[in-house]
Structures are given as C-alpha cells and as structure tokens.
Amino acid sequence: MVHRLAYLHEAIEPKVVHRDIKSSNILIDDEFNGKVSDFGLAKLLGSDKSHITTRVMGTFGYVAPEYANTGMLNEKSDVYSFGVLLLETVTGREPVDYSRSGNEVNLVEWLKIMVANRRAEEVVDPSLEVRPTVRAIKRALLVALRCVDPDSEKRPKMGQVVRMLESEEVPYREDRRNRRSRTGSMDIESIAEGSNSTEFANKVERTGSSTSDRSQS
Ligand SMILES: Nc1ncnc2c1ncn2[C@@H]1O[C@H](COP(=O)(O)OP(=O)(O)OP(=O)(O)O)[C@@H](O)[C@H]1O
Ligand SMILES: [Mg+2]
Numbered sequence: 001m002v003h004r005l006a007y008l009h010e011a012i013e014p015k016v017v018h019r020d021i022k023s024s025n026i027l028i029d030d031e032f033n034g035k036v037s038d039f040g041l042a043k044l045l046g047s048d049k050s051h052i053t054t055r056v057m058g059t060f061g062y063v064a065p066e067y068a069n070t071g072m073l074n075e076k077s078d079v080y081s082f083g084v085l086l087l088e089t090v091t092g093r094e095p096v097d098y099s100r101s102g103n104e105v106n107l108v109e110w111l112k113i114m115v116a117n118r119r120a121e122e123v124v125d126p127s128l129e130v131r132p133t134v135r136a137i138k139r140a141l142l143v144a145l146r147c148v149d150p151d152s153e154k155r156p157k158m159g160q161v162v163r164m165l166e167s168e169e170v171p172y173r174e175d176r177r178n179r180r181s182r183t184g185s186m187d188i189e190s191i192a193e194g195s196n197s198t199e200f201a202n203k204v205e206r207t208g209s210s211t212s213d214r215s216q217s
Pocket of ligand 1: 020
C-alpha cells in the first residue's frame with residue numbers, strides 16, 4: 001500500500017493526490033495486501049506546480065494542518081494522512097477519540113507526548129496477539145512522526161517512507177553509553193520534539209537504494 005501511494009506521488013505525471021487516505025479507505029485482500037480505494041476526492045498535480053489551492057476536503061483527524069488552514073494542497077498532505085494511519089495501526093486508536101481524556105483525545109498529540117517522555121513502548125495496541133519487537137515499534141513510530149511533521153517540507157516523500165520502513169538500520173538509540181560513537185543511531189524522542197528529523201532519512205537515502213524496488217506492499 002505504501003508502494004502504491006509512492007507510485008501515485010512519484011512515478012506518474014501528473015501526480016495523484018488522494019486527499020482521503022485513512023484506514024477505512026485501505027482495503028485488505030485475502031493475502032493481507034493493502035489496496036488504496038476511494039479516489040473520489042483525488043486531485044491531479046502537474047509537475048509545473050508545487051501545490052494547488054482547493055476547497056478543503058478529507059476526513060477530520062487526517063487532514064494536514066497547512067491544507068486545513070489554507071486550502072493549499074500537494075502530495076505532502078497525503079503523507080501527513082499516511083502518518084496518522086500508521087499511528088492508528090500501531091496503537092489501535094482512532095485519530096480523534098472523544099471518549100478518551102485530556103491529551104489522549106488527539107492521537108498525534110498524545111503520541112508526541114508519550115514518545116518525548118520515553119514511553120514509546122506503551123503505545124502499542126494492547127489487543128495485538130503477537131507483540132511487535134521494540135525495534136519494529138520504534139521504526140514505525142519514527143516514520144509516522146516524520147510524516148506528521150507540521151512543516152510539510154520536512155515530511156518525507158512516500159518513496160523515502162518505503163525505504164525507511166524496509167530499512168534494517170536501527171533508527172533509535174540502542175545503547176545510551178555508546179550513542180556518541182554510533183553514527184547511525186538517533187532517538188525518536190528528538191523527533192517528537194521537532195528536531196533532528198532528517199538524519200535517519202538521509203542515512204537511509206544514502207544506503208538503502210538496493211532495497212527500494214520491491215513491488216509488494
Ligand atoms: N470494496 C469493498 N470491500 C469491502 N469493504 C469495503 C469496500 N469498499 C468500502 N468498504 C468498507 O465499507 C465501509 C464504508 O466505506 P465508505 O467508503 O462508504 O465510507 P468511509 O470509507 O468510511 O468514508 P469515505 O466516504 O470518506 O470514504 C468502510 O468500512 C470501508 O472500509
Ligand atoms: Mg471509503
């Protein structure tokens with residue numbers, strides 16, 4: 001599914017901005033392949049334009065802040081929605097849930113607080129039968145937090161998201177004592193706080209091209 005979104009954004013001209021990426025629009029087949037559905041809101045974006053200005057559409061909780069605030073749309077708003085979807089997948093929570101209290105209502109805000117407080121491992125969906133590894137959890141959260149960066153220019157492209165999710169690079173600090181010497185390590189806490197967000201992606205970009213052309217989702 002991530003590959004398919006990368007295709008719409010990066011492989012074709014004009015690119016397709018879906019505008020309604022969310023869990024109910026990703027259909028899962030018998031083999032658990034994800035398919036992007038519901039192109040009713042999709043817009044075309046030619047390479048001569050950095051964005052189009054259009055009426056704000058989409059689904060509450062998934063719409064990127066710059067698009068919600070200004071109507072300025074490009075493929076980076078799908079990247080934001082994808083980040084929300086990824087957080088939903090990891091946590092089993094809805095993007096906006098009024099049955100929860102205080103800072104837990106908004107999923108993105110809650111995640112940033114939990115990660116900044118080094119409580120990333122506590123956010124995983126408790127109903128999962130097989131608990132993912134800490135490494136997998138942190139990788140998914142790191143990617144998701146980069147996708148929901150309030151600054152659309154800092155968000156990764158979907159092709160980078162594919163490479164980051166497939167990368168074997170350890171995207172977080174494994175051993176605090178050695179952190180200065182481990183050039184590839186970094187902490188997701190600093191991303192939650194809005195700094196240091198491109199280091200991992202840049203490293204993956206430099207080293208990960210050999211894994212980038214798989215066609216399965
Ligand atoms: N071809 C399909 N096969 C199985 N389930 C589907 C299919 N198309 C839609 N659904 C499911 O049916 C439900 C309703 O889908 P629908 O697209 O009408 O609304 P939605 O995705 O909740 O909102 P939106 O109208 O913004 O897309 C969703 O849970 C969706 O995942
Ligand atoms: Mg739908």
